[in-house]
Amino acid sequence: MRIALLLSAGRHRVSGRPAPVPVELQALRLAADLAQTHGGQSGGTVTGLHAGPEIGPLTDALGHGLGHLVHLRMPAEADPAPALTAALEAGGYDLILAGRSGQGGEDTGLLPYTLARALGRPILADAAALAPGAEAGTLSVEQALGRGARRRLVVRLPALVTVHPAAPAPLPFAFAGLRRGQVEMREAAPSAPAPHEVEERPYRPRPKLIAKAAAGASAAERLKAATVAASGGGKLLVDPAPEEAAREILAHLRALGLIAPR
Amino acid sequence: MSRPRKDPRMERAAHLVPGGARPRFDLAATPATSGRLRRDPRAEERLALVPGTLRRRLDRSQRAPAVSVVAVAAPVEAEAAPRRVVIAEPAFLVALVPDAPGGRLSAHDRQLFGAARLLADAGGGAVLALVDGSSEELGAAGADRVLALPITGYDPEAKALALNAALAALDLRHVLFPESAEGGDLARRLAALSGEPFFAGAESLSPKAVTRAARGRRVEQRRAPPRLLSLAIDAIAPHAGSLHEALPVEFAFPETTGGALLSAEFIPADPARVSLAEADFVVSAGNGVSDLDTFRMLVAALGGTPGASRMLCDAGLMPRAAQVGASGTVLEARGYFALGIAGAPQHLQGVARCEHVIAVNTDLHAAMIERAGLAIVADAQKVMPALLRLLGEEGAP
Ligand SMILES: Cc1cc2nc3c(=O)[nH]c(=O)nc-3n(C[C@H](O)[C@H](O)[C@H](O)COP(=O)(O)OP(=O)(O)OC[C@H]3O[C@@H](n4cnc5c(N)ncnc54)[C@H](O)[C@@H]3O)c2cc1C
Numbered sequence: 096m097r098i099a100l101l102l103s104a105g106r107h108r109v110s111g112r113p114a115p116v117p118v119e120l121q122a123l124r125l126a127a128d129l130a131q132t133h134g135g136q137s138g139g140t141v142t143g144l145h146a147g148p149e150i151g152p153l154t155d156a157l158g159h160g161l162g163h164l165v166h167l168r169m170p171a172e173a174d175p176a177p178a179l180t181a182a183l184e185a186g187g188y189d190l191i192l193a194g195r196s197g198q199g200g201e202d203t204g205l206l207p208y209t210l211a212r213a214l215g216r217p218i219l220a221d222a223a224a225l226a227p228g229a230e231a232g233t234l235s236v237e238q239a240l241g242r243g244a245r246r247r248l249v250v251r252l253p254a255l256v257t258v259h260p261a262a263p264a265p266l267p268f269a270f271a272g273l274r275r276g277q278v279e280m281r282e283a284a285p286s287a288p289a290p291h292e293v294e295e296r297p298y299r300p301r302p303k304l305i306a307k308a309a310a311g312a313s314a315a316e317r318l319k320a321a322t323v324a325a326s327g328g329g330k331l332l333v334d335p336a337p338e339e340a341a342r343e344i345l346a347h348l349r350a351l352g353l354i355a356p357r
Numbered sequence: 358m359s360r361p362r363k364d365p366r367m368e369r370a371a372h373l374v375p376g377g378a379r380p381r382f383d384l385a386a387t388p389a390t391s392g393r394l395r396r397d398p399r400a401e402e403r404l405a406l407v408p409g410t411l412r413r414r415l416d417r418s419q420r421a422p423a424v425s426v427v428a429v430a431a432p433v434e435a436e437a438a439p440r441r442v443v444i445a446e447p448a449f450l451v452a453l454v455p456d457a458p459g460g461r462l463s464a465h466d467r468q469l470f471g472a473a474r475l476l477a478d479a480g481g482g483a484v485l486a487l488v489d490g491s492s493e494e495l496g497a498a499g500a501d502r503v504l505a506l507p508i509t510g511y512d513p514e515a516k517a518l519a520l521n522a523a524l525a526a527l528d529l530r531h532v533l534f535p536e537s538a539e540g541g542d543l544a545r546r547l548a549a550l551s552g553e554p555f556f557a558g559a560e561s562l563s564p565k566a567v568t569r570a571a572r573g574r575r576v577e578q579r580r581a582p583p584r585l586l587s588l589a590i591d592a593i594a595p596h597a598g599s600l601h602e603a604l605p606v607e608f609a610f611p612e613t614t615g616g617a618l619l620s621a622e623f624i625p626a627d628p629a630r631v632s633l634a635e636a637d638f639v640v641s642a643g644n645g646v647s648d649l650d651t652f653r654m655l656v657a658a659l660g661g662t663p664g665a666s667r668m669l670c671d672a673g674l675m676p677r678a679a680q681v682g683a684s685g686t687v688l689e690a691r692g693y694f695a696l697g698i699a700g701a702p703q704h705l706q707g708v709a710r711c712e713h714v715i716a717v718n719t720d721l722h723a724a725m726i727e728r729a730g731l732a733i734v735a736d737a738q739k740v741m742p743a744l745l746r747l748l749g750e751e752g753a754p
């Protein structure tokens with residue numbers, strides 16, 4: 096099984112310095128695990144792909160378990176999609192993994208979708224776990240939904256899958272891996288710069304909407320909406336018998352729907 | 358000032374008791390008609406008093422039948438019905454695709470309606486809701502037109518194809534999506550399919566400009582609203598105030614063939630396995646819990662996710678991954694059940710977003726007790742077995 100992993104030039108969330116994007120390292124772990132268990136006769140291979148002017152700290156991915164990293168060199172303002180499409184088509188990969196969205200670039204998360212469209216492959220979003228499907232040539236993807244729920248999808252390969260931060264943590268960094276791994280540099284064919292019609296300014300955080308009662312609610316309701324999450328203001332039982340306390344707790348939990356009704 | 362001028366002589370004259378040799382005034386009697394109503398604060402308080410609570414509690418919201426002592430002169434204005442708005446000939450259409458999990462609009466979906474109304478009302482446009490199944494709340498949420506998508510089950514590719522057909526044929530000026538897992542996925546599929554410009558995760562929106570964060574939240578991008586937009590949560594207020602007609606429209610969607618998706622199956626969360634950040638209900642132990650085996654049994658019996666305060670994690674009694682708080686995990690859970698936790702500020706930060714908190718603690722003055730919706734001042738070592746016994750009794754028959 097040949098797996099390609101798209102690596103983007105990220106920036107660290109706090110320091111803003113160039114760094115790999117954490118979710119892409121998680122994707123690398125999923126890929127490495129899948130290649131090991133599902134390698135089959137030929138043994139699985141994982142190849143990292145990066146399109147950009149410099150490889151920079153993306154070599155860290157080698158330390159996290161990547162064997163081979165391909166750097167498609169292109170100017171910073173060029174559109175990476177055509178070069179990546181060409182490289183992915185030429186590589187004949189069964190599975191292409193990508194992060195959910197970049198962190199440090201445009202950060203739209205649109206590139207995997209345009210690649211999937213250009214390659215004519217199905218795309219699945221938000222994988223938290225990957226396993227070979229029951230049939231040959233299929234992949235079972237556990238898609239992360241909110242609150243720990245999952246959806247198991249079976250898709251026919253080749254496919255493109257984006258990875259969710261709920262996936263298992265990246266493999267620990269090993270310096271020997273970094274030394275062992277290879278970086279291959281290729282010059283990408285020149286492409287037109289991506290159209291850029293946005294104006295950019297320094298970021299200014301905007302106030303988030305606070306919980307608000309519907310318009311026309313009474314003052315008491317507005318106050319309640321603003322403070323209900325911050326204060327309990329509920330029931331207080333002082334020194335009840337343990338049985339009584341237990342009954343109260345269960346009744347309360349049932350009323351809130353947190354445990355199954357009797 | 359519209360207030361009538363006070364005339365003390367007239368007021369006094371109104372209290373005059375007729376008859377008798379000397380003029381007599383009964384000041385306690387209510388003057389017959391002065392035009393203005395007189396407040397009786399004591400009676401109002403009696404009305405607002407909530408019966409059956411140990412401490413005196415007043416409910417001034419007047420949800421209880423408000424029978425005032427003095428007869429109300431002016432009739433109370435009837436609850437103003439929401440204004441009905443009909444847009445017969447829209448200048449353009451602003452479409453939106455709510456997630457509507459289980460057929461009900463989420464808070465994010467309602468904010469999406471607010472954004473769509475903002476764009477539509479600026480130029481006499483109408484809001485078109487593209488939904489899987491129709492529901493009654495759409496009119497009140499702000500939809501002028503409703504179009505049902507021919508989608509069954511989980512098939513985002515087919516949905517994107519249907520949306521693409523509608524986008525081309527109906528000449529939609531904007532299509533709005535929530536920037537949620539499902540909505541964001543769909544928006545990007547449609548953007549890749551149609552090749553239209555797409556603006557992801559808009560954080561502010563007006564008919565002239567939308568903004569979003571980029572380059573690791575260091576840069577704000579700004580442009581005129583493009584055709585496809587996804588909206589971040591809690592950015593725009595939901596629509597309120599007017600009722601729209603939610604008129605169903607017909608559209609012939611092209612037939613779609615099955616995609617590469619072979620099967621889709623929903624797996625509910627397994628509380629014992631989910632990470633704390635994702636958990637829905639967390640049962641957590643602090644330094645006041647010494648019997649951790651009972652605690653673990655209780656967590657399993659309640660179907661919660663185990664958590665702990667830093668004291669237990671530092672002592673090695675619970676794994677570090679279970680730590681709740683500023684230096685552990687900040688919870689998104691709906692319910693939090695704290696056993697023997699004092700509620701240090703660092704810990705309370707972790708539960709700031711929990712809606713319902715239950716606390717068991719021996720100390721009446723613990724901060725956790727103050728924070729809790731149901732607070733029980735008791736020994737956790739006795740309450741835990743009692744809970745287990747009760748759960749066992751219920752499960753037995
Ligand atoms: C930089 C920093 C970061 C921190 N980050 C975190 C964090 O992320 N998360 C965190 O939890 N803490 C954190 N702490 C520690 C925090 O300040 C508190 O020390 C800790 O939360 C206290 O844990 P506790 O409530 O379990 O223990 P205690 O403070 O010892 O409280 C025990 C409570 O149990 C009650 N109790 C005792 N016996 C019983 C019984 N039999 N039945 C019922 N109740 C009983 C007591 O009345 C008391 O209220 C941090 C501290 C620092 C300095």
